[in-house]
Structure formats: C-alpha cells, structure tokens
Amino acid sequence: MDEQDISLALQQQVLDAFQNKTPLAITGGGSKSFLGRTAVHAQPIDISKHRGIVEYDPCELVLTARSGTPLQEIEAALAEAGQMLAFEPPHFGDSATLGGTIACALSGPRRPYSGSARDFVLGCQMLNGRGEILRFGGQVMKNVAGYDVSRLMVGTYGTLGILLETSLKVLPRPAASITVASECSAAEAIASMSGLLGKPYPVDGACYHGDRCYVRISGSAQAVKEARTRIAGDVVADAEKFWHALREHELPFFRHPSLSGKARLYRIMVKPATPPLSIEGSWLLDWGGAQRWLRSDEDIATLRRRVELAGGHVTVFRGGDRDEEIFQPLSGPLLTIHQRLKASFDPKNIFNRGRLYADL
Amino acid sequence: MDVIFPYMPLEFYTRVNYYACLHASRSHTSHPQPVTGVPLPHNRKNDVALNIGLLRALRSLLPPESVLVDAEDMRPFECDGLAVYRQLPMVVVLPETIEQVQCIMRLCHAQQVPVVARGAGTGLSGGALPLADGVLLSLAKFKRILSIDPHNAMATVQPGVRNLAISEAAATYGMYYAPDPSSQIACTIGGNVAENSGGVHCLKYGLTVHNILMLKVVTMEGDLLTIGAETLDSPGYDLLALMTGSEGMLGIIVEVTVKLLAKPERAQVVLAAFDDVVKAGEAVGAIISAGIIPAGLEMMDNLAIQAAEDFVHAGYPRDAEAILLCELDGTHAEVSEYIATVRKILTGSGATEVRTAVDEAERQLFWKGRKSAFPAVGRISPDYYCMDGTIPRRQLPHVLRRISEMSAEYGLAVANVFHAGDGNLHPLILFDANKPGELERTEEYGRRILQLCVEVGGTITGEHGVGIEKIDQMCLQFNNTELAQFHAVKAAFDPSGLLNPGKAVPTLPRCAEFGAMHVHHGKLSHPELERF
Numbered sequence: 001m002d003e004q005d006i007s008l009a010l011q012q013q014v015l016d017a018f019q020n021k022t023p024l025a026i027t028g029g030g031s032k033s034f035l036g037r038t039a040v041h042a043q044p045i046d047i048s049k050h051r052g053i054v055e056y057d058p059c060e061l062v063l064t065a066r067s068g069t070p071l072q073e074i075e076a077a078l079a080e081a082g083q084m085l086a087f088e089p090p091h092f093g094d095s096a097t098l099g100g101t102i103a104c105a106l107s108g109p110r111r112p113y114s115g116s117a118r119d120f121v122l123g124c125q126m127l128n129g130r131g132e133i134l135r136f137g138g139q140v141m142k143n144v145a146g147y148d149v150s151r152l153m154v155g156t157y158g159t160l161g162i163l164l165e166t167s168l169k170v171l172p173r174p175a176a177s178i179t180v181a182s183e184c185s186a187a188e189a190i191a192s193m194s195g196l197l198g199k200p201y202p203v204d205g206a207c208y209h210g211d212r213c214y215v216r217i218s219g220s221a222q223a224v225k226e227a228r229t230r231i232a233g234d235v236v237a238d239a240e241k242f243w244h245a246l247r248e249h250e251l252p253f254f255r256h257p258s259l260s261g262k263a264r265l266y267r268i269m270v271k272p273a274t275p276p277l278s279i280e281g282s283w284l285l286d287w288g289g290a291q292r293w294l295r296s297d298e299d300i301a302t303l304r305r306r307v308e309l310a311g312g313h314v315t316v317f318r319g320g321d322r323d324e325e326i327f328q329p330l331s332g333p334l335l336t337i338h339q340r341l342k343a344s345f346d347p348k349n350i351f352n353r354g355r356l357y358a359d360l
Numbered sequence: 361m362d363v364i365f366p367y368m369p370l371e372f373y374t375r376v377n378y379y380a381c382l383h384a385s386r387s388h389t390s391h392p393q394p395v396t397g398v399p400l401p402h403n404r405k406n407d408v409a410l411n412i413g414l415l416r417a418l419r420s421l422l423p424p425e426s427v428l429v430d431a432e433d434m435r436p437f438e439c440d441g442l443a444v445y446r447q448l449p450m451v452v453v454l455p456e457t458i459e460q461v462q463c464i465m466r467l468c469h470a471q472q473v474p475v476v477a478r479g480a481g482t483g484l485s486g487g488a489l490p491l492a493d494g495v496l497l498s499l500a501k502f503k504r505i506l507s508i509d510p511h512n513a514m515a516t517v518q519p520g521v522r523n524l525a526i527s528e529a530a531a532t533y534g535m536y537y538a539p540d541p542s543s544q545i546a547c548t549i550g551g552n553v554a555e556n557s558g559g560v561h562c563l564k565y566g567l568t569v570h571n572i573l574m575l576k577v578v579t580m581e582g583d584l585l586t587i588g589a590e591t592l593d594s595p596g597y598d599l600l601a602l603m604t605g606s607e608g609m610l611g612i613i614v615e616v617t618v619k620l621l622a623k624p625e626r627a628q629v630v631l632a633a634f635d636d637v638v639k640a641g642e643a644v645g646a647i648i649s650a651g652i653i654p655a656g657l658e659m660m661d662n663l664a665i666q667a668a669e670d671f672v673h674a675g676y677p678r679d680a681e682a683i684l685l686c687e688l689d690g691t692h693a694e695v696s697e698y699i700a701t702v703r704k705i706l707t708g709s710g711a712t713e714v715r716t717a718v719d720e721a722e723r724q725l726f727w728k729g730r731k732s733a734f735p736a737v738g739r740i741s742p743d744y745y746c747m748d749g750t751i752p753r754r755q756l757p758h759v760l761r762r763i764s765e766m767s768a769e770y771g772l773a774v775a776n777v778f779h780a781g782d783g784n785l786h787p788l789i790l791f792d793a794n795k796p797g798e799l800e801r802t803e804e805y806g807r808r809i810l811q812l813c814v815e816v817g818g819t820i821t822g823e824h825g826v827g828i829e830k831i832d833q834m835c836l837q838f839n840n841t842e843l844a845q846f847h848a849v850k851a852a853f854d855p856s857g858l859l860n861p862g863k864a865v866p867t868l869p870r871c872a873e874f875g876a877m878h879v880h881h882g883k884l885s886h887p888e889l890e891r892f
Binding site for chain 2: 057058059060062082105111112115116118119128132135136138139140141143144145146147148149152154155160171172173175194195198199200202219220221222223225226227269270271272273287290291311312313315327328329330331333334337338340341343344345356357
C-alpha cells in the first residue's frame, strides 16, 4: 500500500468532534481491540491509512514512521539494515501498527534487558483534543527541552490524543544468539533468573514455562560463546520460534480452552525476585520473573489484594468483564492528576473515553 | 507569572565553575532563634519584604538551623552551576522528613508563595535559581540510602544522595547506577531526575529516565504521590517519564528508586587521532553502522585537545585536528572482539593514529583528559560559555563548519567537546568578560549556535536543561500551541503555578517579545529571506 499523510483529514475530523463534543474511538489495524476496557460507544476515527516510514537513517539509529504503518513493514526495513526494535514488541496479529503498539505500550521478552517501548521513543507528532497538531521530543538521542510528552503518550491507550508519527531509537541486531534451558521448579527459576541480573552476561530473555527455565543469550559471536560456558542448560533448537510464540501468545499456555470459558488471563507485575505466589491457576513467568502470566478463575478483587501485598499490580489481559476496571485502580490523588492531564490534552473528553479507566 | 531576570554585573559572568556553589549543604552554625517574635534579618541584599507570617509558621515546623533568612547564610544558595545568574531567596528551608516537606508545601500553597527546589546546585542552566519572593527548598538533608536490593537490581535512596554514592554503595554487589554526569561526585540523584541527566555512557545505557523505577513526589498542594512502581511498569499514564526532566516544575522529589546494573567485566578504551574533524565524524557513523554500540564515544577538537593536554597530560596527540575516544565494555571475549573490529574501522576511516589503552591506568588517563575538558578550557581563557545542543550526527560536518565560520565572524575562539555517539555537542565559547562587548557577542554567538542546532533537526539542550538560561530559545524550538500544552501539563500538577515559576517553559508573551523566528522541525518559515 502507498505511503500517505492524511494528518490534515484526521485533524478536520478531530476539529469537528471538538465542535460537536462527539466521542471518537481511535482505530488502526484492530489487532489490540481486545486490550483495555470497553470504551464508550463512539465514532471511529481510522488512522490505518496514515502510513509510511518518514525517515530512516540506519547510521543515526533513528526511525520515524506514521502511526498507521504496519509493524511488519517497519521491522522488515530495519532487518534489511541489520537493525531492530529492541523492545521486541508483540504484534498480536498481522495488522498491528506502530501507533497501536506505542499507545498500548507493548514490549516483548527483551524488555527487562534492553528497555520498554517507552524507553525507545524519542519524539512524536500528535493531535490533541483541540485538533492541534503538536510535536514533542525529536529525532535525537538526548533532548531535555520541554516536558517529555512523547514518552507520556506511550501506554495512554489513545486517551490523550492521536499519535500521528513516532520517532524511535533502534539498535543493531545481535550478531549471534542462543537459548539454553534447564528443568527446575518455579522457585529455582526465579532465583536463577534474578541472579543473572547481577551478572554482566549478555542475557536478553529469561522465562519459566512448563517446568523449564529458558535463558536467551545474544551479542557478539565471542560474547555468546563465552556466556554459554557460564550459564547452565541445554541448547534449545528452534529457539527463535519459541520466543516468537511466547511474545505473540501463541504457546499452548495462552491458547488454553479454559480461556474461552470462565478463566481469565491475568498479567501480574511484581519485583522479579518475588517468590512464587500461592494463587490457584497456571503460571508462566516472563521478563526474568518480573511479568507473570496467570490463567485462573480467581476473581480480580481477591487477586489484586494478594498481589498488592507483594508490591505488584494486576491487569486483566484477556477475558473477564471488560466493563470492569481492567487495569489496577489508581489512588485518589494520582487519579486526580490523571484526570487533569486528560483534560489538559482533551478538554472535551472526546478520545477513547473509558478505554483505560472508567473515570478517564 | 513571568519573572524577569536582569543581566548580572559582569564580574559574575560565567567563570563557569561546577564547584562555585557546591557547598550549599555544609552545616550551618545555628543561631538560636525564638519560635515567636521573629527578628528581622539584617544585611538583606534585596529590598524584598519578608513574609513574617510565613516565616513564623516555617519556624514552628522546622528547627531554627533549618530556616535561613540572613543574606550571609543564604549566599551559598543564590545560584547553581550557572553562576552568572544570582538571586537571594526570601528564605531557605532545609527540611529532613517527607512530612516536613508536605507541611512546607501546604503552607506555601495556602499563602501563594512560590517554591524552588534545590539539590546540590550543580545544574548548568539556572534551574535552581531562587526567587526573591520565594522559598528555596533545599533537599540537602535527604541523604540516606534507604535500601539496596541486588536480587531485584534496584536501590531506594533519598533525593540528596550523590550520584556516585549510589554506585559506591552498590559496588559490594558487583552492581552500579549507570548514568554518570561529569559532576557525579557532587550532583545528587534528585537533581539528576529533575534534569534527566546524561553522561558519557548514554548511548548504551540511557539517560536518567531509563534508569529509574519509582519516585515519591510531594505536590504543590502537599499531597504525597507514588509515581512509577518497584515493578517494571505501573498502572496509568507514564508520569515517571513526565516527571523526569521536568526541572522542578511539577513536584518535589522526595524519594527515588533507581535500577542497578551488573558492572561490566571489562572496559577498554581506544583513542584515535584524525587530521580532519569530518573524518572523525564519519568514523563514528562507521562504528555504529558496523553494529557496535560503544559504552562511550567522545570527540574533542584541536583546541580542546591542547587545553586538556596542558592541564592533565593525558597523552593526547597535540597535532591532531580531532580525537575520538571509544570505550567498549562487556565480558572479556566480547571486548576483545569489539576492540579488534573498532581498530580496523578507525584505521579504515583515515585515523592517523589508533591506540588502545595498555592498562587501566592509561584508560583512566584518557578519560581524565576528556572529563577535565571544561576546567582545562577554563585555564586558557578568562571566561567561557558552555553550550549544549544536540544534532543528528550526519549534520556534524555542517554544524562544525558553521560554528567555525561564526567563530571568525564574532572574533571568539571555540573549543568543541562532543558526545559523538548521541549527537550532543558542547561548544565552549572562549571570551573575556572584562573586554567591553565580548559578553554580549558571546551570548549572541551562543544563541545562533542553538538556533543552528534546531535548524538541522536537533534541540537546544541535550542534557543541561532549559532552566532560566535557554528559556528564550524554547521559543525557537516550540510553537505557541506546543508551549500552551506544556503550560497545561504543568497546571495539571500545579494549578496555582507556584513551583519554580519562570523556568523551563516561556510564557507566550515572552516569546512574542523575544521576537523569535520559530524554526520548527528544522524548517524556518520564509527560508528565502536573508537572515543576519
């Protein structure tokens, strides 16, 4: 499909919506529609035609693309120059766009070691709720002029505005990578994965699944060879396929029949060294123990209380009642700041009303 | 509210000295003061009426030695690292608990008194410059390391803890805190968060924003917020990103949880000399294109090399037009492999000499030359003015050529020190404030350098912040709707606009007055017009 800039058409739609106080639902490829809360019924505004890589100079390690650009297209362009999006974003479907990925702040297995989607954002162009096109950040690595609005936009689920363009820092693909796995208990896996945080090895993935702890080691050929002698485990064949299936939720764990019934898929964030939580259900630990997936019938209120005690928070990732709060509720003063911020970007509350929180 | 800062007398001008105002946290001899019956301070330079009610309330909250009103006591707080701007505050307070900070904020909010927060005062853009009618809130007493958790790779510290002290405390576990601004022996973590400080290892390890997890923040209204979490992400908006680099405009940082990293097994540095700065710039691109992200990649031009060599005898080749310092870190075998590759690339890029530090002592010496470049330049010129623009790296030859042309035009020498890996340029303009007109020429030259950075798609500040120094240049980089959005963001946190007013984001009338040509996204409006 051809590249095109439809920002002026999008701006006109927002100006009309501002005038008439029409709620808008921002849509792209539709691959993330299962995430977050059910938004208030609204008029769709489609950004998928606003697409194309605007600028990419591998030598600068910076790529700028319009929000509707398919993630696949961006990754292909980067791969051609031996580079990658180091936050390894999940696509959750072929139609995934850059805008949706950034709006939902999605990062994959490499996240604890390289950084998250937000860490790689350098700048953005956006449409706020007054229909103004604004530019924040830039296309350079270091920039402290003005508030960091471009990183603020990451994970807002479209509630603050429409991302038109994002500039990202990109990195070289590692020259070599292997994955080793060893059988162990969840507690042993957590201990060994958290132990790796204190070692200078080029680890860029660690998860515990099906009684096995998987560790991915990536870097220069020599670095990988050397680390292999220091990290125990058998080399996994077809490792790339495994990490891809983990990232895309294509492992049988994520496709379990119970999920089409009563069970929900919970995303539980805790400190990585937190011992296994005794909550009924099936567990898969990613991000070296920092991001834990739980398939369970346990109700969300009970679960939140248990996880809060461990200093963590819970998202109802798949299933359950999407009219309830999907994300961990915010404390009073923090919610007030969120509401004021929302009003500062979107005074008539037209964008994705209720998608993130009922009161936002 | 727009605060106008008059130009300071010449004798104060930029003998930029990191340490000029560093001693703010020294213990003050206490003057036993009665809680009631406040004595009027003597020797106040500014004819600002002291808010007696406020002072009385502050003294009821804090011990006497923690409320300073005498000019002599407040002198160490009158400026930060940008010593050109000086201003005594109405009062300095030195709380030591979060509850005290909350009470102070509630009090100031109730009385509509502005508050400026201050860490070690090493900032280079005047972000901690006091207000004559405001409270200066020093966090110098918040200097405890609260916990170090190697299993979860994090440390929780109070904001007044020095940057380097965190790494020193974590060293027991083979870990460290990555961002290393050159003032790291003195600067504090609270200030690092406020400024989103960088350092020489940003390209590989990121800025402050990439290396913190959680903040405790007191708002102007006195609420205590937890922003971020001990987990890798937190529910809601990414206020952690917004707070980082917000220059004390959104809240008072009272606790910081940072990420710790495993110390690399080995670090090695390669020095390469070039007879042409353009070739050195191209070598930087070649290293990155080869898929290597060095831990540090720094460039210095001939004048900076000469100055550093005279000062610390780092062993730099004096006749080189430019040198590159390229540090590689990682495991033993990894570093060996990268060193071999980098040497080949440097030679292939036309380096006249490529040297790998033979041992740790020589590596330290190579870095010492770079890290003392600012004071080294300070020795060869009565005064200098340090700029902080960032540019896309491919623009380096063009920008250096323009800087050199302008140098001739203004009759002012410039030494260039450059975080080459991430495009952050520090031109140091040499001048003599005692020569009539040089100061004004220097400022104009500096403004034009920043304008040039914006024109080529860069930014007016990479790591030093806007503060009061670059407030007018913000009008070059952002248009009115963007600036209005910034003000709206501030109002979400601080509706009464009492936190550090007049810094970081200019008012729209100020920009109109500045009369700036807005050079947004590298494009001047009416590029066909000649400009002088």
